[in-house]
Amino acid sequence: MKILFFAALRERLGCDSYELETALPTDINTVRSALQQAFPAQAGELTTERALAAVNQTLIHDNASINDGDEVAFFPPVTGG
């Protein structure tokens, strides 16, 4: 599955998306851990504190299941307005 990154997280990971090999369905906690293993040097940027998660363009506050075709994204706390 393809994971999107934005803003500072995108820059620190050095890519705006990542193709994660994973069995589906899965959940956002599992994906987050897999990303921390894929980017060990940036694992601290991928904690729940430092990286929010959205599934299908909606912010996810708890663990959420992820199915085939879902759009998954991670990004830093937002700073608009």
Next chain:
Amino acid sequence: MKILFFAALRERLGCDSYELETALPTDINTVRSALQQAFPAQAGELTTERALAAVNQTLIHDNASINDGDEVAFFPPVTGG
């Protein structure tokens, strides 16, 4: 001393000011009572609920003393904005 009236109170009393004969200094409660005697049919319009008082263009919430030259006014609760 001259007392000013505004808005509905002015209309109901039928005048925009009234020359009250009174010894000075006095206070706003004494003036209010004197006005209620001067306008007995409209005494109900001159209660503290129905008529606010201002001395020298400042709203008065408690009893306030009035001296020679002070500008005294009574008017209904305000409805601007």
Next chain:
Amino acid sequence: MMIFIAVQAEDFDVATEYAELRKDNRSDGAVVFFSGLVREMNQGDSVSGMALEHYPGMTEKALRQIVDEAAARWPLNRVRLIHRVGTLRVSDQIVFVGVSAAHREAAFAACHFIMDFLKNRAPFWKKEVTASGERWVEALSKDKKALDKWQK
């Protein structure tokens, strides 16, 4: 601190007021404004217009006191307050309060505070024209209650 207060029969232009709040202003991140309009319906009746009376001399003084109190409570940089008097029709502008500040919390609170106190302390009175004749608007208890939130 820049303060502008006007009581006038003429209409005001919100774009001009907003431009004055922004002019050469590099320090403020937040502008909040309130604009009050004449509603067609009030207290259950259809209104075709109104006359706004005030107490000349006291009005400006009362408005200034309210703005000064807001400026004492929150860090504001500019406040512009205009209140119209005289004859107004439905959907006409009645009052404008514009506040600029570094941050939004101060700007929102001050603008709201100024309107709440203006409603209770500034000597303006509305006389509405309805199908059944003219009537003085009665002060509402909800406007008095609106002050409660500003108790320290």
Next chain:
Amino acid sequence: MMIFIAVQAEDFDVATEYAELRKDNRSDGAVVFFSGLVREMNQGDSVSGMALEHYPGMTEKALRQIVDEAAARWPLNRVRLIHRVGTLRVSDQIVFVGVSAAHREAAFAACHFIMDFLKNRAPFWKKEVTASGERWVEALSKDKKALDKWQK
């Protein structure tokens, strides 16, 4: 209920937005708007400009959810919300939120609510340009705390 939401690189015109809130509107007595501007100083440093990144697709959806939530809480008639993206300079306009309602309490609360939630939920990120280079703006705990007042 009329809702307009836009995410755009182009500047917006507050007078146009205000006119849209008032157009053929005889029922609303209160318009409140917020305008956010680029400040010269932020978190102690001099800022010469910024770049605003967003998550296309999610942005509009998140803004719409915030506006819908506000409309569910307060009786509103019109909401207009514009957020810019791309390159901005000091004193440029960033965001506009305009709300019209019959009464001022609803208009003030909804406008403030929309800004507080936008600050925490809408996927925008600011990268500031300072004398010592570019930096991503860090989210502030005070913005998160600002949501507390809207707990039911």
